[in-house]
Amino acid sequence: MFKKRRERKQAELHEQLAGALRDPDTAVRAKAATTAAESARLEWALRELAQAVAREPWTDDFDETVVDGFAVTLRRDPAVRERAERIITEHLTDPEGFLRAWTGFVAEIGGPPALGDIGEDLRDDMRERLTYLRGEGWTPEGPDGFGRPGTFARDLAFDLAVMLASLVLRRNEPLSAAETEQVRTGMRAALAEALPLAPGGTERAKALGALTKPPQDGSWTEHARVGVMVDEALEMCADADQDRMALGIETLSLILLLDGVFRYGPVKKTLDRLAGGEPDALVLREVLSCYDYLHTHKPLDEPPLALFLEGLRHADVGVRKAAVEGLNPMAEGSPAEKEAVDGLVDRLEHDEDTAVRESAARTLVGLDCAEEGNALAASDALERSADSPVPALRALSLRDALRRGIPDAYDRILHELESPDPHWEFVWGLADFLDGEIPLPDDIRPRLIERLERLSTSGWTGRCDDPDGYPDAEDRAEKLPELLKRLRAEG
Structure with missing residues (x-):
């Protein structure tokens, strides 16, 4: 009698959850998925949640949907979890193999049929997510440094992998x-x-x-x-x-x-x-x-470096600018790295168009040269622009000087921020510097805060030469408060 009562109550629970998993409200569906992950029979929960993930309506916040409950359910049974983790670890550099193994696994537990054709776009999307997972600590031996299954960090790493795999499949649904x-x-x-x-x-x-x-x-x-x-x-x-x-x-x-x-x-x-x-x-x-x-x-x-190097000398300004911008990161570590740096330095110092010169400086700042001599040549050229009448060139020169820890770089940024309308590159360059490994001196921080606070109240965020360009007023209004918040918090 008690067994039948339990079975009846379980059936009633399943019926309620099945309806809630189809509710039009995202929060209701997500709550039902959590309940199913914790309370429903495992086989039923796996099947219903695999299907629920496959029909979840579009949302920007996919991690706040039924997929969370699906990941938790996959963790409930050690054998199921081990198989899911093995699919990830065995295919970290094989996106097509991952997609075939994962969709086959999901089909076995009651989800949609396994994929047949896997197009290049779907493979590329999955490749990016697997690259991200490797960066987050996934290795062929499993998640590195996250502890044993059941620990918070290990569960979080697993849930993230399940969410990304599910997201890729949803994002690439055909028309x-x-x-x-x-x-x-x-x-x-x-x-x-x-x-x-x-x-x-x-x-x-x-x-x-x-x-x-x-x-x-x-x-x-x-x-x-x-x-x-x-x-x-x-x-x-x-x-x-x-x-x-x-x-x-x-x-x-x-x-x-x-x-x-x-x-x-x-x-x-x-x-x-x-x-x-x-x-x-x-x-x-x-x-x-x-x-x-x-x-x-x-x-x-086989990047077409010769085409880009020839483009540096083209008569058309637009071609030269495109060639300059494309050499980062294409030239990094290539046999043409020195020729590329020499060509970029030439454009920085001799091009008749200011926009090309600015692009050349920006590329030189961004290049991570494999050869030390090329890195020094790039930095020397940027240093020669420290007193340029072109604000963007001074800002890019300063960005490189801050990155290299040049002693007078802090005085230079403080001086530039005294201006009532400094070029946006100075603010962006300071933000990038804070992302680096060199700590900001304690005596410099309050002086930077004072100057940026003055900018914040001066209407600087609303001033931009090209409302349709980058950065526009909205970008400035977002960047400056973020920068001030970081400087204050890290002080």
């Missing part, structure tokens, strides 16, 4: 055939409207910028939507009409910049083809930028 056609139709109409506008001009940039904006309501198919847009841009890049081809590469560059890198392989093939066809300046600058985006996303096996 339906009808949705795909809708995106293609909209993309083609927008490109037709942009085509008559001046290449590289403000009006075209605005038109294309509106095209790349995601829908107001988030969606798990956003990655798929952007992938279709990249497909359309690549198709236009192959057009025999030069104007349409130029619009294609301009569109592709903007998508990769604003939405991230998708279709890595096809994009790389398109860039190689365009780069080998003697492109005009407008196309070349976009090709260089796209190579830069690809390499930053995932290092190119």
Whole structure:
């Protein structure tokens, strides 16, 4: 009798939880998942929560959904947990293998079917998450330094891995055939409207910028939507009409910049083809930028350094600027590192365009040279800009001096912040310095706070030359209070 009563109560609990896991309220679903993880039969909980994760509506805060309860449930049984951890540890450098093993495991416990086709975008997304997990301490032997299963740190590391695996699968859900056609139709109409506008001009940039904006309501198919847009841009890049081809590469560059890198392989093939066809300046600058985006996303096996080094000497300002910016980090540790540093120093000191000179300084500051001689050449060139009439060059020179612990760097930053309208690079450079390993001297901290407090009350955050550029007033209003808070807290 008691057994039947327990079974009846368990069935009632399961029925209540199953309904709550489908409730429209995120908090209700998350609470039901927690209860299921702690109270329901393990087999039932695994099946129901695996399915609940797969149908969870889109949200920015995925970690606050049913996925938390799913991770806790996976931890309940030592054998289940061990298998889940083994999938992670055995595939830390194999994203496709991880996805096949993980989705197969989830299917076995009652979740959605295992994946069949695994596209490049999905692999790339998973690769990034596995790289992150390695950085957080996951090794082929398990989470390093987190203690035994059941300790808080070990459980937290496990839950994070489960959440990231689940998130990648949700973020890469495919579009339906009808949705795909809708995106293609909209993309083609927008490109037709942009085509008559001046290449590289403000009006075209605005038109294309509106095209790349995601829908107001988030969606798990956003990655798929952007992938279709990249497909359309690549198709236009192959057009025999030069104007349409130029619009294609301009569109592709903007998508990769604003939405991230998708279709890595096809994009790389398109860039190689365009780069080998003697492109005009407008196309070349976009090709260089796209190579830069690809390499930053995932290092190119054979980066086209010769193309970038040639671009440093191009007659077109836009090409030179794109070449300068793309050498960081592409030139780091490469056989062309010295030639790249020499070329960047030449652009810093002799280019007729101020924006190119600023970009060259910014690249030299960011380069982590493998050869000490190249690092010294970069620092020496930046030091020669310490008294430049161009504020951004002084700021970038100072950023390098702070990083290297040059004795007069603190006096220089204090002097620059005496100005009622210092260049934003001084504030950003100070924030980056605080992220480094060199401690700020105690006598400098209160003087910096005093100057930044004065800036805060002077209206500096609302002043910017280009409201549509970076940083805008909102960026300044966010950065300055954060910097002041850190300086006060660390004092």
